[in-house]
Each structure stands twice: as structure tokens, then as C-alpha cells.
Amino acid sequence: MTSSTHPEYDYLDYPKTRPRDDFWGQVRRTINGRPVGQAQIDMIVAQIRTALALTNTDMLLDLACGNAALTSYLVGECAKVVGVDHSAYLVDVALEHFHRPPNTEFIVADVADYLASEPTPERFTAALCYGSFSFFPTETATRVLHLLHQRFPNVRRILLGNLPNKTYANEFYRQRGRKPDRLDSPYTQIGIWRIPAELAALAEDAGWNTTILTMPAAFFASGYRYDALLIR
Numbered sequence: 173m174t175s176s177t178h179p180e181y182d183y184l185d186y187p188k189t190r191p192r193d194d195f196w197g198q199v200r201r202t203i204n205g206r207p208v209g210q211a212q213i214d215m216i217v218a219q220i221r222t223a224l225a226l227t228n229t230d231m232l233l234d235l236a237c238g239n240a241a242l243t244s245y246l247v248g249e250c251a252k253v254v255g256v257d258h259s260a261y262l263v264d265v266a267l268e269h270f271h272r273p274p275n276t277e278f279i280v281a282d283v284a285d286y287l288a289s290e291p292t293p294e295r296f297t298a299a300l301c302y303g304s305f306s307f308f309p310t311e312t313a314t315r316v317l318h319l320l321h322q323r324f325p326n327v328r329r330i331l332l333g334n335l336p337n338k339t340y341a342n343e344f345y346r347q348r349g350r351k352p353d354r355l356d357s358p359y360t361q362i363g364i365w366r367i368p369a370e371l372a373a374l375a376e377d378a379g380w381n382t383t384i385l386t387m388p389a390a391f392f393a394s395g396y397r398y399d400a401l402l403i404r
């Protein structure tokens with residue numbers, strides 16, 4: 173790999189190289205290689221809480237939940253959270269550190285396969301996909317949005333969080349002294365960059381209305397990422 177290429181996606185192997193309790197390091201929520209501070213996490217949780225308007229009767233689906241360190245902040249905000257991730261290792265960390273039965277459940281699966289096969293989809297009322305949607309190949313992303321609309325009739329709101337905004341990709345790479353690299357690939361450490369209108373079109377095709385949200389300026393990635401709130 174040369175310095176001009178963005179590193180490959182490695183969420184299946186990389187987390188195993190980090191200490192078992194380096195939760196933010198495992199999911200690369202880092203600044204210059206160090207885990208982000210609590211203030212950054214608090215901003216993320218506040219955004220999720222406000223966007224999804226969670227109450228204690230909500231059943232939340234956390235798609236690509238990773239090690240559930242972020243999920244853990246939402247457990248007290250709703251009746252139950254079900255986290256799904258295709259990394260058996262990260263789900264194992266979730267089970268070891270963040271499982272609070274009966275309020276949590278964790279499943280190892282590809283998100284689209286899970287959504288197609290969940291036996292009681294009507295139990296869910298809200299969904300979250302934080303820092304992960306850009307890693308889904310477009311075919312998977314499209315399937316996810318359609319399945320959520322078709323099979324999960326009571327999911328009224330979905331938050332797709334921390335999406336890389338293609339509008340700012342050139343500036344992102346310029347600041348790092350590199351050329352924009354594979355912006356349309358889900359297999360880099362950033363995944364697919366989309367302008368908000370592209371994301372909204374994908375969502376609309378599946379039946380969702382989209383509101384684009386930004387994070388406070390103090391959020392470490394606010395300059396090149398956005399969130400998308402999808403409402404039925």
C-alpha cells in the first residue's frame with residue numbers, strides 16, 4: 173500500500189489487535205490514533221437521542237453495532253436494544269462488557285441477511301446505523317433500506333450516522349496531503365462517500381423521507397461527515 177491510497181477496511185481483523193477494553197480504538201473512533209474523549213461521545217449520544225426521540229417503550233435496532241460501546245449509552249433510553257454486527261469478535265466484546273439482559277440482545281450476522289430473516293420484525297420501533305452505513309456495498313445499503321421499510325412496519329425513524337460527505341472529500345484529502353482515493357468503494361477505512369442528495373435519493377427509493385443533520389462544530393468529524401434521519 174502506498175501513502176496515496178486510503179487504508180483498506182479491516183473491521184474483522186483490526187479490533188483483535190487492540191486491547192480487549194479499548195472500545196473506541198477497536199472501532200477506530202480515534203483522533204490521531206487515540207480514543208476520542210468523553211465530550212465527543214456525549215455529542216454523538218445527544219444527536220441520536222434527539223433524532224430518534226427515544227422513549228422507554230421503544231425497541232431499538234442497532235445495525236452494525238460493533239462492540240456496542242455506543243449502544244450501551246442507549247440502553248437506558250428505551251425498552252430494549254438489539255445489536256447486529258457481522259464481526260463475531262466485536263459481538264463477543266459486546267456480550268462480555270455491554271450485555272444487560274433482558275434489555276439487550278446481540279446477534280452476529282450481515283445486516284441485510286438479518287433484516288431479511290428476523291422472525292418478529294414488527295417488535296421494532298426505531299433503528300440506528302452509526303458509523304457503518306458507508307461500509308455497506310450499495311447493493312447491501314439499498315437492501316437494508318428496502319427491508320427496513322417493507323419488513324419492519326413499526327420502525328418510524330432511522331438514524332444513519334457519521335456518513336462521509338463527498339462534497340468535502342477533496343478538502344479532506346488535501347488537508348492530509350493526499351489525493352482523493354476510491355471515494356466510491358465500501359472497502360476503505362472511510363467507505364463510500366456520498367453527497368447528502370445521493371443518500372436521500374437512495375432512501376427515497378426505499379420509501380423514506382430524509383432530513384440531513386450536522387453535528388456541532390466541536391465534533392471532531394463535523395467538517396466532512398453528516399447524519400441522515402429517515403422518517404417513514
Ligand SMILES: C[S@@+](CC[C@H](N)C(=O)[O-])C[C@H]1O[C@@H](n2cnc3c(N)ncnc32)[C@H](O)[C@@H]1O
Pocket residue numbers: 183184199200235236237238239240241242256257258259262281282283284301302303304307308312
Ligand atoms: C466503525 S464500526 C461502528 C460500530 C458502532 N456502530 C459504533 O458506532 O461504535 C463499523 C461496524 O460495521 C460493521 N459492519 C460493516 N459491514 C457490515 C455488514 N454488512 N453487516 C454487519 N456489520 C457490518 C463492522 O463489523 C463494524 O463493527
